[in-house]
């Protein structure tokens with residue numbers, strides 16, 4: 001049998017240290033209570049305050065979510081917008097429009113969720129993506145997918161130029177009264193958003209956003225580091241996350257439970273290729289210069305794994321050292337759109353013996369050749385591979401890749417990040433150990449909320465620093 005009976009499995013472990021609640025139907029989403037089998041231990045435990053906030057938030061999602069009277073009333077108000085003010089106690093919503101690749105979407109959902117918790121808003125995901133087929137519902141007794149026939153029909157096409165955008169509000173002296181006259185407020189956090197859009201990151205929502213029953217947000221990335229720079233959220237975030245280096249890790253373990261189909265992809269691969277080896281190394285290869293293979297990237301992978309002693313050297317002289325029965329086994333899990341890097345590394349360890357006597361096996365679950373985000377089977381493979389990367393012991397990732405961030409973030413692993421090559425040459429050094437397991441925020445604000453002027457936001461507080469792979473990016477450490 002591939003699983004131990006759940007009864008023998010400690011309750012606290014199964015519930016990930018209190019992150020999850022019991023009571024979900026186990027068979028409809030096997031991964032929810034079984035993922036803990038596949039991780040040695042929780043890398044970081046949730047604080048009591050985080051657990052308390054999650055329980056409160058679940059109650060909010062249930063009280064106000066789709067199918068409730070509160071939701072019907074709020075949607076009706078949006079449909080036939082009349083200015084009738086938003087009274088306290090009325091449910092408020094955050095509709096997220098995630099887009100781009102799956103790594104981008106996962107980071108966007110995690111960030112929006114934290115913002116929703118901080119501001120007591122019900123999080124609803126625009127259902128026009130494969131998210132619902134890939135992930136189980138995270139909140140008990142309700143759905144986080146935006147129902148069909150939502151009154152705003154063109155969610156995907158909203159931009160910061162619309163009348164309802166935060167960009168316009170923030171430049172208006174009477175924003176507080178203006179917001180009461182708008183059916184919703186649109187927050188554009190696309191990487192191409194403007195200075196005024198990014199003032200959202202300094203927003204103290206008590207001043208006017210709180211009056212907006214509906215907030216619609218478009219983002220494709222991880223904006224949690226910016227929330228940690230906003231004085232309005234600082235105390236609460238400190239209590240929720242006494243350690244700042246594992247925010248994504250905890251949020252992801254709370255939110256993202258692969259559906260049974262995806263879980264099958266993960267567990268069958270794990271049983272076949274990963275489970276029985278002494279050590280597992282993940283190598284995530286993401287190339288942004290096109291889908292053809294590049295020698296300089298293969299060289300970079302080999303240089304990184306050799307210099308950092310992640311993979312053994314091979315001997316070219318015959319006869320090789322006799323490999324004894326019971327020699328240490330090392331499995332390399334590679335992911336990438338191309339199989340060329342994998343073929344080369346596998347051949348290296350097939351052709352020659354290792355200098356250490358270790359047995360190195362190399363596997364790659366898929367090679368899709370091209371990015372086809374939005375197609376369910378393609379997205380399922382992508383998320384399965386991110387999970388499998390998270391089940392390794394050490395991991396090498398490609399800089400700038402949100403796919404890689406999710407892989408190491410899920411696994412609670414501090415990666416070795418390969419720098420993004422320039423001019424088709426292998427960078428030196430080829431890679432570097434990261435400062436933390438957190439994802440990098442690619443489009444950060446350059447504004448000090450307290451001083452109210454431009455600033456180097458990587459220098460304001462010790463736990464928000466610039467990323468290893470993107471000098472202007474921000475990450476929690």
Ligand code: GDP
Nearest residue numbers: 101102103104335336337371381382401402403
């Ligand atoms: P990013 O572009 O590297 O930041 O990562 P994203 O996940 O946002 O977008 C890349 C998309 O390309 C993924 O979601 C997949 O659809 C596809 N892709 C890229 N690399 C891989 C890979 O190693 N395996 C699989 N199965 N798909 C990949």
